[in-house]
Every structure is written in structure tokens, then in C-alpha cells.
Amino acid sequence: MTWPFDVVPPASLPPGRSVVGDDGRPLPLWISDAPAPAGLWEQLHRAHAQSGLWPLLLSPLSDADPDFRPWLSGELDPDRASDPAEHDPAAVLRAWWEPGEDLEPEDMDEEFEALAPYGAAWPGLAPAATVPDGAADAEARGLAGALQSVKDVRLGLVRAAGGAEALVACGWSGPLNHDNDIAKIAAVLADWERRFGAQVVEVGFDTLQLSVAVPPATLAEALPLAVEHAALCPDQIHQGAGTLTAYAEQLVGSHHWFFWWD
Template sequence: MHPETGLGLESMLPPGRMVTSDEGDGDVQPLWLSDGPATAELWTRMHAEHVRSGLWPLLLDSLDPSDSEFRPWGSGEVFPEQMSSPASHDPADLLAQWWTTYTAVDEDDDMLDTHRRLAVTAPFGQTWPGLASSRETTTNPDQLAAEFAQAFLADRPQTRLGLVAAASGAEALTAAGWAGPCNYDNDTAKFSAVVRDWEHRFGARVVAVGFSTLHLSVASPPVDEHEALLVAAEHFAFCPDNIWQGSRPSCWRSTTSRPSTGSTCGPISSGFLRGYPRLQAGEESDSCVNPLGLWRSSKRPAPRRSWLGGRVRSRSDSGNRTRCVVGACCRSR
């Protein structure tokens, strides 16, 4: 895949190069990476060109903004040959299996007693509640994604553009060989399968990816407490460390009980819960708020298995527009 040749993109793209994967014989090049920072206009143009080019644009963030290697992308720490196909996995089955695993009580190796452990996932406890229903929306998911791209770049101006040959953003995660969830599973295709389902059910779009963080826009978040709890359950199953590694586990009801017109974004897809965060838009907190672990505590050192993203301020309006940030299941440095 050389986007500069054969696709008529030469005049649109800034200087860049193909990234060679660390694995194999050095002949796998899963993505194109710009040499310098991206712009919102560039991402939007490449997103509009996707239908013709087959290349999905990703805003790529690095582990350390001062690192000249721009890990993991510039350093080739991507492993597409290790991945299966997202089509090989059923997202409902995956979430149910993960839920069963992560709600299991191990009294011999648990910081919490059984009662407090089950309170973390109340009102469901260890019972998987099933998937949240899809919702129709009048918000254009692609327009919202472009708006989020602009907001993301305002927060992270060092972000570069990546182009991946993929049918969707969810599939681009696997095709690029992103290893963000490797502390839980080396097969990113499983996580892509779930994200692809979110694309269909909630109008989610993959906009940006970091060393271990995944950033989505969401056009159709839940609008009542029941839907919000179901989405919270999906996100706990997808990435439980967003809750486990907060400063104080508490019951889910405390966050979903009071509607609000604000939207708060944090390490786990709080954008999916528009109207249900405890914090108002733009506020920050030094404590974890469940069910979604909206803010990781800045006072507690993260253990080795931790999501490595930072806290993100919300930008939202009173309409059905929101964005979310998903902690990518705990990749180590």
C-alpha cells in the first residue's frame, strides 16, 4: 500500500513513509505515517476519500510526545501478522465471555472482598445483562467524527496522520497491527469486532489511536439510565482496568442516577453516556467515578498493567453529539 502512487493522492498528502512492522522478515508495511503533525482538514479530506481509496485515516498519537521514534507507530511496534480477522469473532459472545472472566470472584487474590467486588458491577453483579440496543440518530456520524478530529488535534497538536487499507476504522485497528490490548489478548481482531459492532449500533467512528488508547466519536449514545447501565457493562467487559485501576471502586448507580446536560470524556468511553456523568462538561476530578472510571486518579501510581492515556476535557453541546475515549485494555510500556 503506497498511498502516494496510483490513487491520485500525491497532491493531498504531506511528506510521509510506509511503516515496516518489527515482526517477520521486514517486508510487512501495514500503514503509511506522515512525517509531521496532521491537521483536521487533512483527516477530513482523507476520510472523504476513503470510499475511493480504501484507506482509513487515523490520527496517531505517541507514547511520549518528546520521543523522536514516535512509538509505537514510527518505531514499527505493530504486528498485523499476529491478528486474526474481526469477522471471525462474535462481539456479543466476546463481551459475555469477558464479563464472566472479569466478574469472577477470587478470594485468594483480590483486593476487595466478595461483597465489594460484586458492588463494582451492580446492579448486575456477575450476571451478564446483554447488549445495549441500537438507537437511531439524526446526527451524521461522519460529520461528528470530523468535529472530534478537530477537537482531538487541538488537545494533541503533535498527532500524525496514518493511512491503513481497511473497510472501516474498527478493521483498521487490526490491519495496522495495533497492539494496545496486548496485556489481555494479543489478537486485536477481537476488539475490532466489538468496535465494529459499536459502529453499527451507536454510529461510532474510530478517529484516533494512541500507544494504548482508542478514541471514538459516538453519534447515538444512550438517553436513559437503563441504556446507560447496559453500555457501562459493555465497556467494563471491553476494558475493565478503566474501573479496576481507579482510586476507589463504587457502585454504578452513583454515576447513572442523575441526568445532566453535560458530557464528560474520560479513559473509557464516557461519551456513550451523554447526560449521565457526575461531572459537568469541562470539569476534572482527581478521583475515579464508576461505572465508567471516568477519570483515573492522578494520585495513585498506575500498576504495570494500565491504560496509558491522559485525561481529556469534554467538548459538547446540548444536542445528541458526543465523543468518547476508550482505554485500550492495558498495554505496558
Template sequence: MRPVKLAELVAESPVVLPDGRLVTPENGGPPAFWLSGAAPAAGLVAELRAGAATTGLQPLLLCNDPRRWARGEVYPAGMSSADSHPTGPLLATWWHEFAPAALASLEPYGEAWPGLAPSGVPGADPDRAAEAFTALLLAGETRLALVAAASGAHALPVLGWWAPGNYTNDTGEIAGVVRGWQDRFGVRVVGISMSELHLSVAAPPRTIEHARQVAAEHYSFCPDQIDQGTGTLEIYARQLTGAAAWSFWWD
């Protein structure tokens, strides 16, 4: 992407934007995202999301730490694209790396990767599901980012989000999994913080059997969901059943 591309897309946006500015990563390089000066209105976020395919700008809520976002604490240099990482092989690799030490918590599964869960049955419109979650995340310290990317998943490495840095140095890997979930579960990236990822889910698992399979994917993606969270995959799966939002936290 040419350095001026983001600025051009923002300038050409058919949506009237509030006060804001382009933010350059603190380590240098072209602007990584446009940042609003205050918390956005929910209607504005919905309008931007609806037009993203046309404008090329993906809206993300930046939760908490507005000064750190404004300072450009993002590191896009060297991150790969979401398209470089098929979901299945990546999750299998992580399962084989982390599951053997936690098998007592992962029943009914064992050391063998259980495979990808079936896709969810479409329910709510993905953009409507995202609107509902947006309303929950909006707060005084929330800011709006606009990122020049093909989808919310693609926006994560383009912006230079690094919350999973203790798990993987390449956010493109995280984005590759989220890209697969966009297709299979109607997921939308609604917000991020310096340690969290917030996704709306339009087609969640509806049965405990399906939820167990999805829970195995989540463990590979973010072991702390169970290791430092629910304690067992079974309890986590119960929480996933019918859940319209998934949030992840990395230590």
C-alpha cells in the same frame, strides 16, 4: 492483501497528501500503514474520511510517541479480522472472566452477563461527530496514518495496533467489538496511541438506564475504565450519558 496494495492505494489517492512514507513493522513484513511527517490539518482528515469507501484508505490519528510509530512498533502478523468476532459472545466471555471479582462495583448487575445494550438513537452524522473529536485530538505530536481497510475498526489489526496486549493478544477481538459499535452507536475510530483508543460517538445513550447497559459493555471491553477509573459502573454510566466520544486505556 498483496504487499504492494497499500503503496498502490496511497499512490492512487485522489486526495493530495502531505509529506509522508510507508512504515514497515519492526518485525518485518509488508508496509502496515502510511505515516505523515507532521500533524495533519483537520480538513485533510475529514476529506480522507469522507472518501475512504472509495479509496480503501482509513485515516487514523496516531497520538503521541511519533518516533515509536515511525520505527514501526506495530505487530499485524497473526492478528485476526474484526469480522471473525461477533460482539455479543465475546463481551459475554470477558464479563464472565472479569466481573465476578468486581461485583460490588458493577451494581445493578451480577455475575450473569446482562446482554448487549439496545442501539443508540441516531443523532449527529457519524462523520461530523468524528470531525469534532478530530479537532480535539490534533496536536504537535499527532501524526496521520492511512491504513488499507474496510473501516476504522478493521484498520486496528491491519495496522498491528497492540495497546490491549495485556488484555488480549489479538487486536482483532477488540476490533470486532468496535465494528459492532460502529453499527449500533455510530462510532468512528478517530485516534489511537500506544495505550489508548479514541472513538467518536454519533448515537450515544441518552438515558441513565441505557447508559448502564452500555457501561456493562465497556466494562467487558476494558475493565480498567471502572477498576482503575470511576470506581463504580453507576458513576461511569453517568459520564456516558450523552457523551459524544469514548476513550479507552489499557495498562
């Protein structure tokens, strides 16, 4: 078993390998050769504070993908990213939400028609929730178990402080068509962890699945959060729910956030 870290690997790890980036250099990422054994993600998640290794469930572009893209196909590039600490989450979301200067008025009307009751002006962040101690970790472990029960996902380990930072460390570029700097995405995800107890659990070629400790309880609470989701991932609205309100309704009481970029 190739092991890219200077800590002793857990005895329970299945066979796996170190992953290389698009320039052939080893990355701070290890991946199992087969689907992750049940319960192992949760075990490694509990050990993160001691090991410094954040576990991810990893899936490929498609079930029939022989190269397990992007994880084993040389499509990862940490050098593409800046430092998440350089980015203010509110400023990042505002820049994604507000239209560019090259957007024609008629296009703006069409763009924001689906985003009612909000307009082109950034409305600000949703209020933070109170996250009970241990709730975020419990939800993450629960989602990991649920995902493993319905799909084959491999285990990934990344040297990182958390799931948001792990995306930067391994050079993931799933939202490339939305923003080619994954550090901006990570800054927002880390802020969601602080405000809502959201944690990164599963990552695909261009998909992301988060557990959520404290979801909105009402539509009124969900709408401003839906604005943030739409800024991060416009496809959630324009190629998914159709309207911001319909999407917000899906967030009420949901401990699971799924994102997909075209």
C-alpha cells in the same frame, strides 16, 4: 514520499512514509512525518469510499517519545490477529465479563462490587440506537478537528473498510494486556459503529478515541452500555471512575468515548 498503496496519493498529503512491522515487512499503513494539517483528516475521511484508505490520528506513547511508539518503532504485527469476522461481539464481551474458573469467591466479590447493579452473569448487549444518515461521519469529523486543536497528532492512512478493521490491518496491540487478539476488539468496535454510530478517530500506544453519533440520553440507557465498555476495557472502571454507575454517568450525552489499557 514513500507510498505503500496502489492508488494515487492525494496531492494535499504532507511528507510521510510507509510503516514496517516488527518483522521488517511493509504494512498497509502510511504515516505523516509531522502533525496532521488541520482539515486534512476530514478531507480524507470523506474520500474513504473512493480511496479505500481509512484515516487515523496517531499519537505516541508520550510527547517526548523519539521513536513515536508504536508506529515507527517496529511494534506492529498484523499476524498476531485473527479475522474479526470469526468473532461474535456479544460472545466476545460475555467472555470478557464473566469471571474465569480460577477466580476465588472472595476475589469475585471484590471484582463485581464495583460493577453493581450487575453481577457475574453476562446481562446481554445494550439496545441498539437509531443512527441518522450521515450522523456518524459528522461526529467523527467533528472529533478529529477538536483533537487536532488541542494536541499534536500525526496522520495515518490504512487500507481498510473502516476504523475497526484498520486497527487489525496495521497490527496495533494497545489492549495487549487485556487480550492479545486485536480482532476481538475490532469485532466489538465494528458492532458499536452499527448500533451507535461509533467510529475510530485517534489511536495511541494503548489508547483509543471514538466518536459517537447516538450516545445514551439517560442513566438507565447508559448502564447496559457501560457494561460493554467495562468488558472491553476494565481499567475504565477499576483504575478510572471507580464504579460502573459513575462511569455510566459519564456516558450520558457524550459523543466521545476514550479507552485506556494498562
